[in-house]
Amino acid sequence: xxxxxxxxxxxxxxxxxxxxxxxxxxxxxxxxxxxxxxxxxxxxxxxxxxxxxxxxxxxxxxxxxxxxxxxxxxxxxxxxxxxxxxxxxxxxxxxxxxxxxxxxxxxxxxxxxxxxxxxxxxxxxxxxxxxxxxxxxxxxxx
Numbered sequence: 001x002x003x004x005x006x007x008x009x010x011x012x013x014x015x016x017x018x019x020x021x022x023x024x025x026x027x028x029x030x031x032x033x034x035x036x037x038x039x040x041x042x043x044x045x046x047x048x049x050x051x052x053x054x055x056x057x058x059x060x061x062x063x064x065x066x067x068x069x070x071x072x073x074x075x076x077x078x079x080x081x082x083x084x085x086x087x088x089x090x091x092x093x094x095x096x097x098x099x100x101x102x103x104x105x106x107x108x109x110x111x112x113x114x115x116x117x118x119x120x121x122x123x124x125x126x127x128x129x130x131x132x133x134x135x136x137x138x139x140x141x142x
Contacts, residue, residue, distance in 0.1 A: 004054055012054035016063075019047035027123050028116075037119035041126025048131050057138035060131075068131040075124025082117035 023044035030036025052060040086096030095118070102110045 008054045012050055016047045016051050019050070020044055023047070023123075027119060030119050031113070031115040037122030038126055040119075041123045042130065044123070044127050045130035045134070048127075049134055052134060052138060057135050061135065064131065068128045068135065070128070071124045072128030072132070075121045075126075075128060077121070078124065079118050079121030082114040082121060085114050 023040040025040075026035035026043060027037060027040035030040065048060055048064060051063055083095040085098050086092040087094055089098065090096070095114075097114055099111060099113045102112065104110055
């Protein structure tokens with residue numbers, strides 16, 4: 001965006017990484033406490049929107065590094081696969097939670113679950129949808 005504020009651009013360079021880090025925090029704590037894939041995706045999308053307001057749509061696409069439609073598709077696929085795992089492995093209903101514990105030497109226990117993968121899928125879908133809408137509106141404006 002030509003003529004964008006230098007103050008906004010400078011602040012954006014600091015705020016975007018912080019917002020993305022906060023989005024990851026919300027994502028990872030979401031299945032145990034308030035948060036989760038949806039709100040984390042909105043926070044991450046807000047970071048990309050701020051970047052687009054401060055700079056332009058092409059630099060925001062470059063920052064994202066991946067097409068937003070690919071994010072939507074991969075997020076839907078991940079959410080679907082996380083729901084099917086219980087059906088395939090244990091004959092349980094769709095979206096039944098499955099938990100695994102990995103012992104990592106030097107780090108300790110790492111607990112993985114299908115709700116986490118479902119949240120990651122929702123996270124990717126929300127980022128994909130919001131950024132697709134946002135970048136489409138920016139294209140119309142150009």
